[in-house]
Amino acid sequence: MRLFKKPLSKNVLSKKALSKNAQCGFTLIEVLLALSLTALLLTLLSTGMYVVARDWNDNTERLDAKLDESLAILQIERALIAAFPHSFNSTETLLREVYFDGEDNRLRWVSTVSPQRLPGLTAWSIEVVSGGGIGGGIGVRTAPAFSDDPTARLDNVEPRIILPGYDLEISYLREPNALTREWTGEWLGSEQGALPLAVHILFRATGVEGSDYDLIAPIKARRHRSIMPNSLGAGLGQ
Secondary structure (H helix, E strand, C coil), X not given: CCXXXXXXXXXXXXXXXHHHHHHXXXXXXXXXXXXXXXXXXXXXXXHHHHHHHHHHHHHHHHHHHHHHHHHHHHHHHHHHHCECCCEEECCCCCCEEECEEECCCEEEEEECCCCCCCCCCEEEEEEEECCCCCCCEEEEEEEECCCCCCHHHHHCCCXXXXXXXXXXXXXXXXXXXCCXXXXXXXXXXXXXXXXXXXXXXXXXXXXXCCCCEEEEEXXXXXXXXXXXXXXXXXXXXX
């Protein structure tokens, strides 16, 4: 005698399917919890990316600023090393004088180096500029030297700020005698008849984040062949 299984009714099959789906699916609370965790992870990720990008931009800006400062100081150093004993006929003394006006916070000289790489001699001026419409810092002026006194042309040029937020202190190496060399805070070419042995400039940052820079530029072409230097400062033994 053969036995046949009674086929399951549609109601029984649907109940089993619903029971199986209920076991495999997620509850509403689980779905909401998963969405909340996903949103939290995305928020943390976006915040981290923003912080990294901000730090990267800040570091890049600081690096660019340091690079600009270094290039500006390098240009000043090149112009000082290439200083030239430019001579001219003074309208006051009617004598030939060497153009070099050096104080402890300002310096004017003539160099064979030009910022635009132009031929001929260039008069330079470096000084502290405070306030005004162009801001404070180290200002530079340049003008053609020609064959006369370039002071008036330099005065007519607006200073260009190359180191904002900086002060400077300048000293000049002199040789009173063959055995002595010393730094002084003033050097006038009209009195010495020659250029100093070297120029030392301390670029001092006035802000908290800035760094100080030291520059020592030896000068080779110190004397003009038509002018006898002052032995008390320029050092005739050199």
